[in-house]
Amino acid sequence: xxxxxxxxxxxxxxxxxxxxxxxxxxxxxxxxxxxxxxxxxxxxxxxxxxxxxxxxxxxxxxxxxxxxxxxxxxxxxxxxxxxxxxxxxxxxxxxxxxxxxxxxxxxxxxxxxxxxxxxxxxxxxxxxxxxxxxxxxxxxxxxxxxxxxxxxxxxxxxxxxxxxxxxxxxxxxxxxxxxxxxxxxxxxxxxxxxxxxxxxxxxxxxxxxxxxxxxxxxxxxxxxxxxxxxxxxxxxxxxxxxxxxxxxxxxxxxxxxxxxxxxxxxxxxxxxxxxxxxxxxxxxxxxxxxxxxxxxxxxxxxxxxxxxxxxxxxxxxxxxxxxxxxxxxxxxxxxxxxxxxxxxxxxxxxxxxxxxxxxxxxxxxxxxxxxxxxxxxxxxxxxxxxxxxxxxxxxxxxxxxxxxxxxxxxxxxxxxxxxxxxxxxxxxxxxxxxxxx
Numbered sequence: 001x002x003x004x005x006x007x008x009x010x011x012x013x014x015x016x017x018x019x020x021x022x023x024x025x026x027x028x029x030x031x032x033x034x035x036x037x038x039x040x041x042x043x044x045x046x047x048x049x050x051x052x053x054x055x056x057x058x059x060x061x062x063x064x065x066x067x068x069x070x071x072x073x074x075x076x077x078x079x080x081x082x083x084x085x086x087x088x089x090x091x092x093x094x095x096x097x098x099x100x101x102x103x104x105x106x107x108x109x110x111x112x113x114x115x116x117x118x119x120x121x122x123x124x125x126x127x128x129x130x131x132x133x134x135x136x137x138x139x140x141x142x143x144x145x146x147x148x149x150x151x152x153x154x155x156x157x158x159x160x161x162x163x164x165x166x167x168x169x170x171x172x173x174x175x176x177x178x179x180x181x182x183x184x185x186x187x188x189x190x191x192x193x194x195x196x197x198x199x200x201x202x203x204x205x206x207x208x209x210x211x212x213x214x215x216x217x218x219x220x221x222x223x224x225x226x227x228x229x230x231x232x233x234x235x236x237x238x239x240x241x242x243x244x245x246x247x248x249x250x251x252x253x254x255x256x257x258x259x260x261x262x263x264x265x266x267x268x269x270x271x272x273x274x275x276x277x278x279x280x281x282x283x284x285x286x287x288x289x290x291x292x293x294x295x296x297x298x299x300x301x302x303x304x305x306x307x308x309x310x311x312x313x314x315x316x317x318x319x320x321x322x323x324x325x326x327x328x329x330x331x332x333x334x335x336x337x338x339x340x341x342x343x344x345x346x347x348x349x350x351x352x353x354x355x356x357x358x359x360x361x362x363x364x365x366x367x368x369x370x371x372x373x374x375x376x377x378x379x380x381x382x383x384x385x386x387x388x389x390x391x392x393x394x395x396x397x398x399x400x401x402x403x404x405x406x407x408x409x410x411x412x413x414x415x416x417x418x419x420x421x422x423x424x425x426x427x428x429x430x431x432x433x434x435x436x437x
Contacts (some may be wrong), residue, residue, distance in 0.1 A: 033165065055193050059128050061185050063128065080130070084139075085143070090376075093144045094376055096148065106205045108139070108145070110202070167304050246373055264388045264392070269392040273405045299353070303354070330350035
């Protein structure tokens with residue numbers, strides 16, 4: 001998923017792929033939305049993400065409250081969706097850097113629209129796993145392509161607002177999605193959510209097809225083996241190494257990615273168990289689950305707007321540390337106070353804190369990455385994050401069977417505190433020493 005320059009996209013193409021301290025004043029969200037390409041990408045994001053959340057929460061509702069799934073089976077839904085992105089993410093970015101953006105994004109939306117319709121016929125848990133995994137395979141190409149499109153549409157000093165806008169959609173739909181999905185499942189059935197998700201992908205594809213895409217920048221020549229007959233696999237491997245090497249040798253970017261991965265690992269442990277927590281610890285219904293889940297979205301929405309308005313001068317590392325600490329506080333509340341009101345408060349704090357991790361990491365990635373590496377670096381970034389979440393999902397499913405859901409939340413909070421200390425001591429990039437004149 002304006003500036004003084006008459007062509008904002010062209011401005012982003014010519015800007016150096018580093019953070020320039022003399023960049024113009026950051027653009028507001030309103031300025032960014034005046035860029036036609038960005039505006040239509042935003043509309044497409046609203047439509048497709050809304051459908052996604054309806055379908056996802058409908059699936060979780062059906063599996064949890066109708067098929068009576070256990071914790072491991074619920075986490076399996078999340079794993080089925082994220083595993084293909086984690087595995088294929090790095091490879092997908094190589095192709096995204098080579099393929100034309102518009103056909104890649106439109107084709108991805110069209111295929112996912114067809115796959116969503118298959119959910120209508122799902123009756124067993126493994127049916128949901130297979131369909132969500134197939135959708136995820138296609139999404140592994142769409143995500144990096146969308147990142148490249150945003151980078152080509154908006155100048156460097158507008159990227160923070162552009163990312164805030166796209167994240168607002170995610171967070172806002174997390175508020176509306178659970179509540180509306182609960183209502184639709186109760187009165188219209190889960191199939192209505194699946195059908196709406198399919199329609200939303202069609203709408204997104206039509207909007208993206210109407211956009212005139214600007215090239216993100218010149219394609220860099222990929223290193224090739226000495227043999228002119230080098231296999232396609234060897235060339236793809238070399239392209240993948242380029243993206244990975246860029247991240248490894250960029251200290252600030254590597255730190256933020258690892259810190260975000262740590263947060264997403266713990267969030268992966270927490271996220272899918274909230275339905276089990278509501279059912280078994282609160283002894284509440286699907287409506288309470290919808291309300292509790294919506295609080296995460298509200299917290300994210302408040303956090304993203306607060307950071308974009310008041311956090312412009314804060315360092316990325318401060319935002320990340322604060323975000324990790326806030327998630328830990330929310331988990332402690334859930335552990336100690338198993339009530340609906342405290343669950344709402346804890347989820348609100350967790351959602352607010354997640355924004356402090358996501359915003360700086362995405363903005364730094366887009367500013368620091370050369371245009372010709374956007375697909376590869378972006379997909380590697382995405383692969384690392386999804387791998388961390390999957391690790392959390394797997395661990396939470398196993399641990400919850402032996403120590404209970406609340407104890408898993410407590411363990412995650414403790415892990416976050418340890419990760420903050422480790423990051424401060426060993427992972428945070430040290431400022432470069434100034435050279436005497």
